[in-house]
Amino acid sequence: MSVGIARLSPQSAFLSGGGALLSAALLTPSLILLCVALGRQMPPQEWLSAVWMPRPGDMTSLTVHYVILPRFVIAFLVGAALGLSGAIFQQVLRNPIAEPGTLGVSTGAYLAIAIGTFLLPEWLAAGREEVALTGAAIATIGVFSFARRKAFSPITLILAGLVVNLTCGAVAAMLGLLHDQGLASLFLWASGSLVQHDWNSVLYLLPRLLLLAGLCFIIIRPLTVAGLEEETIRGLGLSPSRARIMGLTIAVALAGFVVSAVGVIGFVGLAAPMLAKLVGARRFTERLLWAPMIGAGLLCLTDQLVSLINFGGRELPAGVVTAIIGAPLLIILLPFLRRGSESIAPVYAPMQYNKRPNTILAICLFSLVPIVWIALSLGQGPDGWDWTGFTDIEPLLPWRAPRVFGALAAGGMLAAAGCLIQRITGNAMAGPEMLGIGAGGVMLVVVLMMAGQSIDPQAQAAFTIAGILGTFALLLLFGRRSGFATDRMLLVGIAINIAFTAVIALFISSGDPRALKVLWWVSGSTYMLSCAKASWALATAGVLIVAAMMLQRWLTVLPLGEATIRNVGVGLRTSRLSVLTVAAILTAGGVLIVGPMSFVGLMAPHMAAMIGMRQAREHLLCATLIGAGLVVTSDWVGRMVLFPNEIPAGLVATLIGGPYFLWLMQRRTA
Amino acid sequence: MNEQMSADLQFQLEMLGFALREREILAPIDMTLPQGRVVGLIGRNGSGKSTLIKILARQQMPTNGSIRFDGKLLNAWGTKSFARKVGYLPQQIPVAPGLLVKELVALGRYPWHGALGRFTQADSDKINDAMTATGVSAFADQLVDVLSGGERQRAWLAMLLAQDVCWLLLDEPISALDLAHQVNVLSLVRDLSSRRGLGVLIVLHDINMAARFCDELIALRDGHLIARGTPNEIMRADILEDIYGIPMAVMSHPRSGCPVSIAC
Numbered sequence: 001m002s003v004g005i006a007r008l009s010p011q012s013a014f015l016s017g018g019g020a021l022l023s024a025a026l027l028t029p030s031l032i033l034l035c036v037a038l039g040r041q042m043p044p045q046e047w048l049s050a051v052w053m054p055r056p057g058d059m060t061s062l063t064v065h066y067v068i069l070p071r072f073v074i075a076f077l078v079g080a081a082l083g084l085s086g087a088i089f090q091q092v093l094r095n096p097i098a099e100p101g102t103l104g105v106s107t108g109a110y111l112a113i114a115i116g117t118f119l120l121p122e123w124l125a126a127g128r129e130e131v132a133l134t135g136a137a138i139a140t141i142g143v144f145s146f147a148r149r150k151a152f153s154p155i156t157l158i159l160a161g162l163v164v165n166l167t168c169g170a171v172a173a174m175l176g177l178l179h180d181q182g183l184a185s186l187f188l189w190a191s192g193s194l195v196q197h198d199w200n201s202v203l204y205l206l207p208r209l210l211l212l213a214g215l216c217f218i219i220i221r222p223l224t225v226a227g228l229e230e231e232t233i234r235g236l237g238l239s240p241s242r243a244r245i246m247g248l249t250i251a252v253a254l255a256g257f258v259v260s261a262v263g264v265i266g267f268v269g270l271a272a273p274m275l276a277k278l279v280g281a282r283r284f285t286e287r288l289l290w291a292p293m294i295g296a297g298l299l300c301l302t303d304q305l306v307s308l309i310n311f312g313g314r315e316l317p318a319g320v321v322t323a324i325i326g327a328p329l330l331i332i333l334l335p336f337l338r339r340g341s342e343s344i345a346p347v348y349a350p351m352q353y354n355k356r357p358n359t360i361l362a363i364c365l366f367s368l369v370p371i372v373w374i375a376l377s378l379g380q381g382p383d384g385w386d387w388t389g390f391t392d393i394e395p396l397l398p399w400r401a402p403r404v405f406g407a408l409a410a411g412g413m414l415a416a417a418g419c420l421i422q423r424i425t426g427n428a429m430a431g432p433e434m435l436g437i438g439a440g441g442v443m444l445v446v447v448l449m450m451a452g453q454s455i456d457p458q459a460q461a462a463f464t465i466a467g468i469l470g471t472f473a474l475l476l477l478f479g480r481r482s483g484f485a486t487d488r489m490l491l492v493g494i495a496i497n498i499a500f501t502a503v504i505a506l507f508i509s510s511g512d513p514r515a516l517k518v519l520w521w522v523s524g525s526t527y528m529l530s531c532a533k534a535s536w537a538l539a540t541a542g543v544l545i546v547a548a549m550m551l552q553r554w555l556t557v558l559p560l561g562e563a564t565i566r567n568v569g570v571g572l573r574t575s576r577l578s579v580l581t582v583a584a585i586l587t588a589g590g591v592l593i594v595g596p597m598s599f600v601g602l603m604a605p606h607m608a609a610m611i612g613m614r615q616a617r618e619h620l621l622c623a624t625l626i627g628a629g630l631v632v633t634s635d636w637v638g639r640m641v642l643f644p645n646e647i648p649a650g651l652v653a654t655l656i657g658g659p660y661f662l663w664l665m666q667r668r669t670a
Numbered sequence: 671m672n673e674q675m676s677a678d679l680q681f682q683l684e685m686l687g688f689a690l691r692e693r694e695i696l697a698p699i700d701m702t703l704p705q706g707r708v709v710g711l712i713g714r715n716g717s718g719k720s721t722l723i724k725i726l727a728r729q730q731m732p733t734n735g736s737i738r739f740d741g742k743l744l745n746a747w748g749t750k751s752f753a754r755k756v757g758y759l760p761q762q763i764p765v766a767p768g769l770l771v772k773e774l775v776a777l778g779r780y781p782w783h784g785a786l787g788r789f790t791q792a793d794s795d796k797i798n799d800a801m802t803a804t805g806v807s808a809f810a811d812q813l814v815d816v817l818s819g820g821e822r823q824r825a826w827l828a829m830l831l832a833q834d835v836c837w838l839l840l841d842e843p844i845s846a847l848d849l850a851h852q853v854n855v856l857s858l859v860r861d862l863s864s865r866r867g868l869g870v871l872i873v874l875h876d877i878n879m880a881a882r883f884c885d886e887l888i889a890l891r892d893g894h895l896i897a898r899g900t901p902n903e904i905m906r907a908d909i910l911e912d913i914y915g916i917p918m919a920v921m922s923h924p925r926s927g928c929p930v931s932i933a934c
Contacts, residue, residue: 353768353813426767553785557777561764563729568833569753569781614768 018279019290026297033304034072038064070196075303075318076296077205078194078262081254083272083295084213087287088251090273091227092244093154096487097429097494099270100255103157103248104164106266107172108139109259110190114172117186118179128189129204129260136256139164144245146662151241152248153230158429159606159665163658166599170654173523174647183516187509191502192265192319194303201261208257216250216288223247224284265319267498268295271326274491278333298326317509320502327499331478331492354612361618364625368408371629375404375636380643402534403526407635407649408628409537410526410593411600415627416548417586418601419608419620424558424579425486431602432587435489435580436496440471441591442522443500446507449514461592468588471496475584476577484576486558521595523648526635529593537593544586545624551579555616597650599657600627607657610664630657678740679705679755679836679869681726685735688721688893695721696893698735705836705869708860710884712874712904714914718893719873720761720841726871727758727839753781757830761841761873763822765815771825772810775800778832800831803858819846827855831862837869838862844879852876856883877914877931881905889913905929 038047041060049055054065085100093102101107112135116124123131143160150156176183196202216223225236226243233240258265272295273287281287302322306315354360377388379400388396417432433439444467445460455463475493482488504522508515529537554575557565565572590597608622634652641647681703688696696718703709703726711719724730726737728744737744740755747755757778766774778800779793801807804824809817814825823846830838838859844852860883862868874880880887881901889897889904897909904910910918910931917934 550786553780556769556773557780560766560769560777563758563760564764564777566729566749567727567753567758567830568777569750570785571749575785609768614770615773 019276019281019286019293022275022279023290023293023297026294026301030072030297030300030304033301033308034068037068037304037307041068066198067196070199070202071194071303071307072300073202074196074205074262075194075300077202077209078258078265079268079272079296079299080292081205081209081212081258081295082265082269082299083276083291083293084216084288085251085254085258086269086271086295087273087276087284087291088216088223088247089269091223091284091287092247092251093158094227095154095158095427095429096274096277097270097427097434097490098158099266100251100258101165101264101266101269102429103143103161103252104139104168105136105252105255106259106264107165107168108142109133109136109256110264111135111139111168111172113189114175114186117182118175132263133256133260136252136259139168140252140256144248146666148241149666152244153240154244155428156665157244157248160662162429162602163661166602166654167658170523170599170651170658173519174651174655176519177516177523177648177651178642178645183519184509184511187505188317189263190319191317191505191509192263194262194299194318195315205257205261209254212250212254212257213292216247219243219246219250220285220288227284263319265299265322266502267319267323267326268299270494270498271295271330272298274330275333278330298322298329302326316506320506323498323502327495330495334478334488334491335481353614357613357615357618357622360611360613361621361625364622364629368625368629368632371632372404372408375407375632376400378636380640398531402529402531403635403639404632406526406529406534406537406593407631409534409541410590410597411604411631411653412624412628413541413544413586414590414594414597414601414631415604415623416545416620417583417590418603418627419605419623420548420551420555420579420583420586421490421601422605423555423616423619424576424583425490426559427487427490428606429602430490431598432583432590433598433601434497435472435475435493435584435587436500437468437471437475437493437584437587438591438595439497439500439504440474441465441467441588442518442595443467443503444470446504446518449512449518450507450510464592465588468584468591471500472581472584472588475580479580483573484580486576489576489580520648523595523650525638525646525648525650526594533593537589540589544582544589545620548582548586548620549617551575551582552616552620554579555620594631594649597631597653599650599654600630603657603661604630607661607664680740681837681869682738682741683735684737686725686732686737687734688718688725688730689733694893696725696732697895699895701888701895701898703869703871706863706867707885708863708870708872708883710872710874710880710887711890712877712880712887712913713890716892717890719890721893722890723758723839723841723871723873727756728752729758729760750781750784753833753835755835756837756839757833757835758839759826759830759841759843761845763826767815769814770810771806771812771814771817771828772797772801774814774825775806775828775832778829778834781833796834797832800828803831803862804828805854820848820851823847824851824855836867838871840870840872842873842875845875852879859883877905877910881929881931891915902929905931907931 041064042050050061050064051069054061082100089098089100089102090096109132112131116131143157143164146160147156176186222238222243225233225238226247230240233243273291275294276287276290281290299322302325303318306318306321309316377393379386414432421430421432441464445455445463448455448463474496478492479489508519554570557568557570558575562572604627605623607626608619613619613622630653631649634656635649638647638649638652683699683701685698685700687698711723713719721730725732775797779796783789783793801810804827806821806825806828809821814822817825823843827843844855847855856879859870863870884901887899887901887904888895891913896912897904905920907918907920918931919934920929920931923930
């Protein structure tokens with residue numbers, strides 16, 4: 001019966017030709033804009049000749065032939081490739097928020113380019129494409145080889161991909177902070193530019209895209225089956241790992257070629273398949289056709305619009321604008337998504353749980369004491385290492401205590417927020433930054449900076465809070481219609497986050513002298529803390545974590561689905577709204593202190609689950625303690641390792657936590 | 671808990687209907703479901719059984735008509751006060767990642783203690799009783815999701831019992847059970863109904879099980895209520911053929927003499 005209802009969902013028939021309609025709606029205006037651009041160069045009767053054989057020496061026909069046309073074609077190809085890649089990713093990983101970058105392709109390439117930019121410029125001279133492709137390949141091979149022993153299960157791939165992404169991003173950001181020259185050019189590359197000077201990129205991408213698309217259509221049946229449950233895949237006589245690896249290899253290759261050709265173009269790969277689904281492409285085969293078309297349309301239109309807008313004497317990177325245009329489109333169409341049409345791969349559910357969680361909690365709590373004490377008493381001065389012991393610690397406290405306790409509070413809050421969000425969404429890829437709240441806070445400050453305001457620390461804090469509140473209000477506004485259904489909220493949050501992050505990237509790539517400061521802040525640093533602020537942070541953290549603990553019964557019921565939630569008499573809207581609000585305030589607290597620190601919020605809850613924490617209460621507490629310890633340690637290491645230079649704690653947390661996480665995951669498989 | 675079980679705890683359906691766009695899933699139905707009896711809901715796939723039971727459980731909003739429960743409109747009930755009276759077991763049992771059987775059953779106490787209320791000895795007694803009654807005490811410390819299908823179904827049923835409701839709405843609660851457990855669970859439901867005066871509405875596919883354990887049968891076809899009566903009234907070849915759309919034969923059980931039906 002439920003099948004009958006799903007089939008009759010009010011939108012499906014209405015939008016049955018939705019894929020074609022949306023593609024046309026995106027491609028038609030971009031073609032018109034292209035014609036307008038051409039018309040400005042030369043009269044229509046000369047177009048054909050300019051396309052086929054430009055007159056040497058005639059500037060306009062050369063511009064049309066070597067700049068305008070290849071740019072349109074590359075936008076089409078890149079959009080199509082990313083749409084196809086994203087459709088395969090979402091199918092095989094069984095996660096609606098998977099995208100071409102999920103397994104480390106983009107950040108791998110990004111890190112390789114960063115190394116080239118800052119350390120080994122001769123690499124880049126040899127060829128940017130090759131460097132990017134190599135980086136992408138190494139990162140992906142890393143993720144694959146790690147997931148191999150778990151038969152490439154979606155959850156293992158996703159988690160390994162997250163760690164590789166965060167680690168590569170952290171190393172690249174660290175390089176950027178240490179060598180600020182070239183930062184703007186790196187961010188510019190990362191924002192993706194479709195500017196062309198010849199047909200080489202088209203000739204590079206076209207055959208590869210055609211080949212991979214052909215391969216994809218050959219294995220369309222195994223790929224369709226790969227989106228089902230593990231048992232069903234086996235039951236149909238297919239090896240789950242082989243089906244996944246075939247699909248993912250194609251998807252990764254598509255993404256890798258795109259990255260090496262034009263840099264990182266985000267969002268299209270996430271949005272195109274999702275938009276295809278939203279306009280009614282229910283079957284995987286339909287999505288394979290329409291996701292590339294929608295992706296191509298999205299990117300072509302964006303790029304045509306980009307070339308119209310002039311932003312401070314330079315052109316906006318297409319990758320950034322795609323995010324800024326595409327995110328609202330996604331949010332507008334989201335209400336059309338059919339309920340229950342997703343089959344999300346389940347989060348890691350411990351089969352061997354810890355029988356004595358309280359012992360583990362006690363161990364975590366008491367190991368915080370030496371960590372905090374060492375962070376307070378051991379440090380480097382002008383004359384080398386300096387250990388104050390118990391007695392001489394006092395004069396140093398005003399300097400060190402704010403940072404240590406601020407880090408403690410922030411780490412705890414972000415980890416707790418991540419735990420809440422992962423529990424209510426049931427999505428392993430969900431983290432506090434995915435509500436867009438952190439990025440919202442930073443974005444408002446950045447926008448004001450771009451508008452030419454100078455911002456002192458006090459005003460910065462105030463604007464951050466304003467940005468956070470505004471973002472949360474936006475989130476609630478869009479989530480209200482679906483009764484704050486968590487899957488929708490997550491998608492809305494991601495869309496908001498991507499758009500805001502794009503604005504921040506735009507600022508950093510603008511070459512503004514304050515860019516470094518913003519990057520520092522975004523990377524997670526305790527540098528700006530005062531004593532008063534740290535005590536406030538600790539108090540807030542305490543109150544909020546108690547508040548989160550009071551939600552524990554809801555946190556147990558909410559993952560069981562709407563039928564059960566209603567049956568036991570939990571108010572759906574009230575409970576979801578409360579958990580979201582607490583998570584949002586926790587995130588805001590963490591962001592205000594150390595900036596949006598992705599790793600801790602994302603990974604601390606997974607770590608707690610992996611050491612066997614099962615119940616809501618123990619999971620939440622353990623994640624909080626792990627987060628707090630991790631950030632204090634990272635902050636201390638970040639201050640010590642390159643003394644007198646500093647590395648932001650957020651980056652260190654990723655670099656320490658990443659390998660530890662992979663080790664935990666591996667141990668679990670043994 | 672018997673005090674609250676006045677004779678009024680009945681569902682009154684007035685012109686209740688459900689349509690999805692133009693398609694009518696449930697034609698307007700007028701009926702009363704009295705408390706204290708086991709009512710079987712039978713019919714072919716897609717006849718509207720699950721929709722009806724979901725509407726009664728407030729899982730779905732009807733598109734026409736209204737329902738009163740205990741004299742009060744269904745919408746007027748508070749979430750928790752409704753959950754104290756009516757328990758619902760969906761056809762597809764959700765996964766419960768990382769939850770132990772005893773914790774799942776304990777969720778049934780939520781409408782009584784709420785988000786922050788104290789978990790009392792009485793709560794834990796109810797939980798133990800529910801697990802004993804459904805025979806899942808032995809699995810109390812196991813993860814729900816590693817149990818076999820039948821064990822899992824009984825664990826969820828235990829949650830409903832711990833909920834201490836006066837109405838059970840069960841959508842195919844025995845679909846994953848072996849014959850012995852089917853009889854056990856249905857006997858348990860029967861027993862609860864007669865001892866504690868519980869009202870039960872139960873979707874069943876096995877017409878013989880339905881006839882054996884239900885006080886009354888309600889048959890739906892294409893969203894229309896086509897028959898209602900005691901098992902003896904319904905267990906007639908012509909009526910069954912009307913319900914299921916295939917020729918059916920009815921004979922007497924060799925031992926009990928009750929009517930038994932088989933498809934011809």
